[in-house]
Amino acid sequence: MKENLTKAREVLAQYREDYAVCSKCKICHGVNVQEVNHARFFRGCPSGACFGFEAYYASGRMELARALSLHEIEPTDQYKHALYTCMECGSCQEQCYPVKQMWPLRVIELLREKAVAEGWGLLPEHEPILKRLEETDNFYGKPQADRDKLIKELGVKDASKEKCKVLLFLGCKYTFKSEMKETLKSAVSLLKKAGVDVGILGSKELCCGAPLLELGDRDFFEAFAVENIKRIDAAGAETVITLCSHCASVFGEEYATYMETKTQHITQYLSEALANGNLKASKKAKGTVAWHDPCRLGRRLKVYDEPRAILDAIPGLKRVEFERSKGNAMCCGGGGMAAQAYPEYGLDVAKERVFEAEFVEVDKIVTACPWCEEMLQNGIDGRKSKVKIENILTLLDECVGGK
Ligand code: SF4
Ligand code: SF4
Numbered sequence: 001m002k003e004n005l006t007k008a009r010e011v012l013a014q015y016r017e018d019y020a021v022c023s024k025c026k027i028c029h030g031v032n033v034q035e036v037n038h039a040r041f042f043r044g045c046p047s048g049a050c051f052g053f054e055a056y057y058a059s060g061r062m063e064l065a066r067a068l069s070l071h072e073i074e075p076t077d078q079y080k081h082a083l084y085t086c087m088e089c090g091s092c093q094e095q096c097y098p099v100k101q102m103w104p105l106r107v108i109e110l111l112r113e114k115a116v117a118e119g120w121g122l123l124p125e126h127e128p129i130l131k132r133l134e135e136t137d138n139f140y141g142k143p144q145a146d147r148d149k150l151i152k153e154l155g156v157k158d159a160s161k162e163k164c165k166v167l168l169f170l171g172c173k174y175t176f177k178s179e180m181k182e183t184l185k186s187a188v189s190l191l192k193k194a195g196v197d198v199g200i201l202g203s204k205e206l207c208c209g210a211p212l213l214e215l216g217d218r219d220f221f222e223a224f225a226v227e228n229i230k231r232i233d234a235a236g237a238e239t240v241i242t243l244c245s246h247c248a249s250v251f252g253e254e255y256a257t258y259m260e261t262k263t264q265h266i267t268q269y270l271s272e273a274l275a276n277g278n279l280k281a282s283k284k285a286k287g288t289v290a291w292h293d294p295c296r297l298g299r300r301l302k303v304y305d306e307p308r309a310i311l312d313a314i315p316g317l318k319r320v321e322f323e324r325s326k327g328n329a330m331c332c333g334g335g336g337m338a339a340q341a342y343p344e345y346g347l348d349v350a351k352e353r354v355f356e357a358e359f360v361e362v363d364k365i366v367t368a369c370p371w372c373e374e375m376l377q378n379g380i381d382g383r384k385s386k387v388k389i390e391n392i393l394t395l396l397d398e399c400v401g402g403k
Pocket of ligand 2: 044045046047048056057058061085086087088089090091092093105108
């Protein structure tokens with residue numbers, strides 16, 4: 001580990017020129033309309049689109065930050081509703097920054113940190129999440145020892161005991177949700193087909209801390225981050241590969257500065273393996289698919305081309321784009337821990353994204369984030385849609401032969 005993590009800290013007041021100067025131009029309310037064909041899909045902010053009032057758009061949240069900083073208002077339940085319905089999807093910042101050079105998403109994140117630091121933050125629905133993380137070191141409150149069982153089950157090395165080239169960081173959802181098991185198996189299968197020596201940390205892997213960062217509890221997040229970085233660097237692998245887009249963004253934006261081990265999301269690693277011939281998709285797939293850009297993989301890490309290159313390497317597959325794709329992509333409804341507190345609202349956002357998939361006439365939405373998969377499946381069920389959802393890893397694994 002290179003340095004102390006606490007050096008990266010910022011406070012809301014550092015962004016006063018953003019929240020004080022926000023001109024309420026409302027560019028943050030929508031997408032880049034030059035890149036979207038139909039006006040039905042011009043809206044970009046999920047909370048603003050759902051609740052309608054300005055307080056639920058970035059422009060309103062900038063005003064909430066300004067007014068609170070100047071003690072013009074006190075945080076009320078209504079204020080907290082506006083703060084915790086933000087999905088931290090970053091659509092606002094994507095539109096605001098190129099024109100106004102402002103960071104509305106960062107303001108919202110730091111407003112949440114201020115709320116926690118001052119003791120008025122978080123909602124009762126968030127308490128079980130913190131409790132589970134405190135008691136068990138993972139998001140689901142499961143025994144950490146369960147993670148060790150995966151070493152044998154997946155046929156990988158125990159990276160805490162023996163050296164491997166690639167350390168796969170599984171993430172809590174892929175580890176503990178039984179319906180995600182096939183994706184895990186495909187991830188390992190693909191890496192093995194590419195000739196990679198792969199290991200996992202088993203019970204030494206802790207939650208990456210993304211939920212804590214999203215909720216604004218930076219102290220608690222750093223406790224997880226410091227410990228994970230120590231354990232990853234001690235394993236001595238060449239690369240640590242993340243599977244979940246939330247882990248990927250935390251690794252890319254937070255861990256990478258302090259970690260010796262190089263980090264990549266699995267779509268980046270596999271697209272390179274396909275490009276340099278270490279993997280070849282030779283078996284045909286059927287149907288029309290659209291890549292759903294997870295907010296954390298797309299807008300935050302700019303991983304747009306690699307997953308599309310993977311899908312384009314699969315023979316027989318027809319790929320189309322969502323109306324709102326890449327920087328304009330609509331959140332799945334699972335961001336910012338908002339759906340944990342307001343599940344109906346999360347479901348409405350998921351249904352909107354599934355409607356968009358129906359509109360562009362795909363058989364399948366493909367993604368690489370367990371949060372998106374779960375939310376979009378809820379959206380599919382909620383709309384009784386014929387559209388399916390699949391992880392890019394299971395899709396690719398079916399089409400790649402062994403070496
Ligand atoms: S946050 Fe940016 S885009 Fe939104 S109203 Fe303020 S200045 Fe305009
Ligand atoms: S991060 Fe997303 S949900 Fe939050 S204000 Fe920005 S666009 Fe709206």
